Amino acid sequence: MSRPDTTSHTILAESAYRDDRHLAARQSLYRWQQPSYDMPGLVLEHLPATHGVVLDVGCGNGKYLTRLRSQRPDLTVIGLDISAGIVANVGPPVVVADAARLPIADHCAVAVLAMHMLYHVEDVHAALEHAARVLAPGGTFIASTNARDDKKELDDLWAAAAADVLGVERGPRRLSLSSRFALDDAPDVLRPYFVDVRVLELPGTITVREPEPVIAHLASYRAWANAAGVPFDATLERARQLLDDMIDRDGAFRISCRGGILLCHTTEQRSAQSPVPG
Numbered sequence: 001m002s003r004p005d006t007t008s009h010t011i012l013a014e015s016a017y018r019d020d021r022h023l024a025a026r027q028s029l030y031r032w033q034q035p036s037y038d039m040p041g042l043v044l045e046h047l048p049a050t051h052g053v054v055l056d057v058g059c060g061n062g063k064y065l066t067r068l069r070s071q072r073p074d075l076t077v078i079g080l081d082i083s084a085g086i087v088a089n090v091g092p093p094v095v096v097a098d099a100a101r102l103p104i105a106d107h108c109a110v111a112v113l114a115m116h117m118l119y120h121v122e123d124v125h126a127a128l129e130h131a132a133r134v135l136a137p138g139g140t141f142i143a144s145t146n147a148r149d150d151k152k153e154l155d156d157l158w159a160a161a162a163a164d165v166l167g168v169e170r171g172p173r174r175l176s177l178s179s180r181f182a183l184d185d186a187p188d189v190l191r192p193y194f195v196d197v198r199v200l201e202l203p204g205t206i207t208v209r210e211p212e213p214v215i216a217h218l219a220s221y222r223a224w225a226n227a228a229g230v231p232f233d234a235t236l237e238r239a240r241q242l243l244d245d246m247i248d249r250d251g252a253f254r255i256s257c258r259g260g261i262l263l264c265h266t267t268e269q270r271s272a273q274s275p276v277p278g
């Protein structure tokens with residue numbers, strides 16, 4: 001079984017985020033979450049009041065960037081992403097670039113976003129050094145991720161389906177994308193680079209009454225199917241049957257969500273950040 005390389009540029013740019021199909025499947029599951037959170041709206045609330053450049057690093061299909069551009073026309077919002085495919089339909093300015101090597105001058109941005117993306121960066125510390133480097137003194141850094149026990153019911157569902165497919169008591173764990181930069185540890189990871197680190201926890205429950213949105217979410221991990229340790233399609237099919245049974249029995253399937261937003265700033269003094277090689 002090969003290592004589930006959730007940071008491989010080739011897998012990310014040519015498969016997982018070659019277009020926004022898989023990302024959209026994961027984003028759309030939140031339609032059934034209560035309470036629901038307007039994530040771009042929360043980011044807007046915490047952006048600096050002043051005009052200037054905002055970098056949306058790992059901008060994906062532009063969920064944040066689109067709202068920021070329409071509601072804050074005083075800001076120049078630049079999207080950056082490792083995948084040329086996923087940004088194809090995001091309006092300019094957009095740059096194909098790696099978060100760990102931002103091709104952006106020092107101290108030129110009033111805010112940097114890294115929404116649900118740092119866990120894909122092999123060298124998270126390099127990405128944070130670059131974010132701190134490109135921010136102006138007192139600039140705003142906003143990131144988001146999930147806690148380790150986020151959507152644990154999906155883990156249990158996958159493990160049960162995998163166990164049935166393999167004919168064993170306990171199937172292999174579902175791949176966890178966010179655990180490399182989990183909400184639980186994120187504040188400690190951010191503190192060497194930023195000040196005023198705060199966590200906005202966004203707990204909720206997704207309730208679905210049909211299997212499709214959940215199966216689409218599980219299927220969105222197909223880019224890493226070779227590392228699943230179980231036949232991917234057979235496990236998906238078994239998960240669908242188990243889900244059908246649970247929904248028939250209980251009327252719904254509930255998933256507990258533990259995501260959050262991290263808010264912080266660079267220091268007001270310029271000398272605090274040492275430049276990193278670009």
Ligand SMILES: C[S@@+](CC[C@H](N)C(=O)[O-])C[C@H]1O[C@@H](n2cnc3c(N)ncnc32)[C@H](O)[C@@H]1O
Nearest residue numbers: 017058059060081082083098099115116117120
């Ligand atoms: C889960 S998606 C999040 C997209 C968007 N920020 C959002 O929250 O809707 C992760 C995005 O990060 C991008 N990405 C992954 N590794 C990256 C890297 N090293 N540098 C820049 N972008 C990266 C992926 O291509 C993908 O578009």
